[in-house]
Amino acid sequence: MNAARLALTELRRLTTSRLGKLAVVAMMLVPSLYGGFYLYANKDPYAALDRVPAAVVDEDAGTTLATGEKLAAGDEVARSLLDSGSFDWTRTDRAGAEQGIETGRYDFALIIPASFSADLASSADLEPRQATIELATNDANGYLSTTVANQLVKEVTTSVAEKVSTTAASQILAGFSTIHDRTTKAADGAAKLASGLDDATEGAGDLATGAHSLATGEQKLVDGTATFARGASDLDTGLQTLRNGTSDLPTRTKQLATGARQVADGNKEVASAGKEVAAASDRAVGDLTETRGRLATRLEAAGFSQDEIDRILAVADDVAEPLREANTRIQSTSTQLTQLSDGATKVADGASQLATAASQLKTGIAEAASGSGSLASGARTLQSGQQDALAGAKRLDTGAASLHTGLGTLADGAHELEKGLRDGLRSIPDPSPEQRKAVAQTLGNPIAVDTSSAASAADYGAGLAPFFMSLAIWIGAFVLTTRVRSHSTRAVAAGQPRLRIALGGWLAPAVLGVAQAVLAYLVIIAGVGISTAHPVLLLLFMGLISVTFTAIVNAVVMRFGLVGQFVALVLLVVQLISAGGTFPWQTLPEPLHPLHHVLPMSYAVDGIRRLMYGGSFVHLSLDIGVLLAYWAGAILLGTVAAARLGTWSASRVKPQVTAP
Structure with a gap:
């Protein structure tokens, strides 16, 4: 078997x-x-937790934030629990909740005290208070209900803490935005100040350059006025000498005018004779040219060969060349005599005018000699005043240089201030309202759980x-x-x-x-x-x-x-x-x-x-x-x-x- x-x-x-x-x-x-x-x-079993009876008590009195906003966190927590359907919530008062837990009507109760919102808002104070949520349980109603209630309180605490953190972070970020805006304005003001100081420095540089040029010019002017004073004195001396030396100038200029006129008349006659000689010489040269042409024609008619004619004409040209050169010199001399005559005439005319003006010149020289004394006195006064102006120009030059240096230092400081503000500005966040909301939510709840499972139970x-x-x-x-x-x-x-x-x-x-x-x-x-x-x-x-x-x-x-x-x-x-x-x-x-x-x-x-x-x-x-x-x-x-x-x-x- x-x-x-x-x-x-x-x-x-x-x-x-x-x-x-x-x-x-x-x-x-x-x-x-x-x-x-x-x-x-x-x-x-977790799908049926909505049948577990629980009580929520809201005693929160609420509070007012520094911004004037009303905060009633207790009411929000109570309403969120009632709306969640996580348990069979009943909203009641403290006495009703405690009696219900004692009799088994409620498995547990969540009690929000009166200072809940005020304690949450104290997170902005230097002495913050921790908000409290009371959990009333009775293990005689079921131990696991108490365990689940404790877990629920942790979730509520986390949710409220997230909201408080988000609100605080949002206020901080809003403060950052305000600081950023004001720092931006300060940086813009520093930029304008730096730009104005740059312009002022540039102007001070121009002023210093001008002041230095003024001082240099004043020095040259002082030197010039000294020279001018010496020249005025020399002029006065010279004019006095000139006045003494030109006392008989009108008589002499009249004599000069009479002699110049006589010379001009003689030169005119000579120039006229020169023109006649030049005309005769020019005609002789012309006749000589016609005679050469006739000679060539006769020689050709007499049977001379061309070479012979050319040799004869060459000899004739050699004979006529001195005559041509003499004609050229006569023509040039005639022109020069004409120019001499014209110049003598002009000299005579000028001498006549000089003789006429000599009397006025004598009077002017006398007046100039009289004024040169005043000019020399004024030049000495001007020299003294220019010394004072030179001293002021030197002080202006020194002050302008100091101003230029000081404004340059101030401009550098303004630029450093702007740079520091700009650098600091980059370190100050300036989030948009959407970014503030996103960052505040992240700060309030910084960790997210991304769950992945190689295998999971349903x-x-x-x-x-x-x-x-x-x-x-x-x-x-x-x-x-x-x-x-x-x-x-x-x-x-x-x-x-x-x-x-x-x-x-x-x-x-x-x-x-x-x-x-x-x-x-x-x-x-x-x-x-x-x-x-x-x-x-x-x-x-x-x-x-x-x-x-x-x-x-x-x-x-x-x-x-x-x-x-x-x-x-x-x-x-x-x-x-x-x-x-x-x-x-x-x-x-x-x-x-x-x-x-x-x-x-x-x-x-x-x-x-x-x-x-x-x-x-x-x-x-x-x-x-x-x-x-x-x-x-x-x-x-x-x-x-x-x-x-x-x-x-x-x-x-x-x-x-x-x-x-």
Whole structure:
């Protein structure tokens, strides 16, 4: 008889009666009922928090900000809670809230005191006060309600703190904008001041240059006036001498005019005679030219050759050349005599005019000699005044240079002031209203959470499902030991091979366990609505978990009998606390960490998570390997137990622990 026949025999024994069949069906439903109902009840408890009764009390009196704006933060918090629908909020007074918590009408109450807004606004003072929100709870109404209420208060506190921080940041940024605007005006004013000082410096430079030029000019003028004074004195002396020397000038100029006229008349006669001589000379040269032409014609008529004619004419030209040169000199002399005559006439005319003006000149020289004395006196006075003007010009030159230097220093300072203001201006933010709002919101809530997950559970029920599905399969395997025998006594009595006895004892509960797993899978996935990323692989993995757990429980019971059921129950309890199904296993006490790494349910939970949520399959091979190793170990333990079953002892004949 093989292992399959042994398992089939056991299954027939279980289903021989109607009650037996019902018992088998009931055992198969145990994992589905346990896992299904628990996950159904806890699939998404947070979605029903709006049915939890809670009270909110607003005693806030409000306050007025420095800007004149009214602040009623308590009312805003109360209205936001009522509008959120996070709980079944009721707005009441303090007495009603406290009575409701005492009687269980409310699970908790949130009380906003009268100074709430004033305390929040004090963040702008040098002595700020911390605003307070009161939370009234009663653990007799439910401990988890208090835990959730504490979390809610943290969220409200964070939200209010964010708003206060945002408002404060907005006011600070608005102050920065005001500072920026005023600094801009100051920088513009400094730029205008620097520009004006540049112009003033340039003008002062021109003034200093002009003053220096004035001083230089005054020095030259002083030198000139000194020279002028000396010249005026010399002029006076000279004019006096001239007046004395020109006393008989009119008489002499008349004599000169008479002589010049006589010379002009003589030169005129000479010039007239010269013109006549020049005319005669010019006619002689003309006659000579006509005579040369006639001579050439006669010689040609007389039969002379051309060469002979040319030689004769050349000789004639040599003879006539002195006559031509004399004519040229006569013509030039005649012209010069004419010019001499004209010049003599002009001299005579000028002499006549000089004679006429000599009397006036004498009078003018006398007047000039008289005025030169006054001029010399005035020049000396001018020289004295120019000395004073030179001293003033030198003081103006020194003052203008100092002014130019001082204005230059002042302009440099104004430029440095402008540069400093411009540099400081770049360090002062000038956000727009939109930027102020964005920055204030960022400062009020500087951290945002960008969540990414390689795999995620859809809801609270999906988060618990891997643990309770594994737990349900173990419970199902444990329940099977109450009806399915761990081994076939006939096979033991017949001396069947030990491995066959072990496999035959495991195979029957394994078949029922797989049926339990399939049914639990359908109830949890389809009935409760837990989503899964890899449904087929998850079903196969749950089958592996079932055959492994049934092998372990069956081997323990096969080896220890009724005590083995207790051992299986202890293993269940130990795995409940070490599998890490609810909280991360790292949160367990340090002594329990080895249990997590050793016991099979840890790997069952891990494998279901990876197949249900999706993500990497890197650890899935380890999960499968560990479960297969446990299955092989359980079969080995069953084989050893089968060997012991073939040997009767006093403890087997009369066991210390028996079934009731």
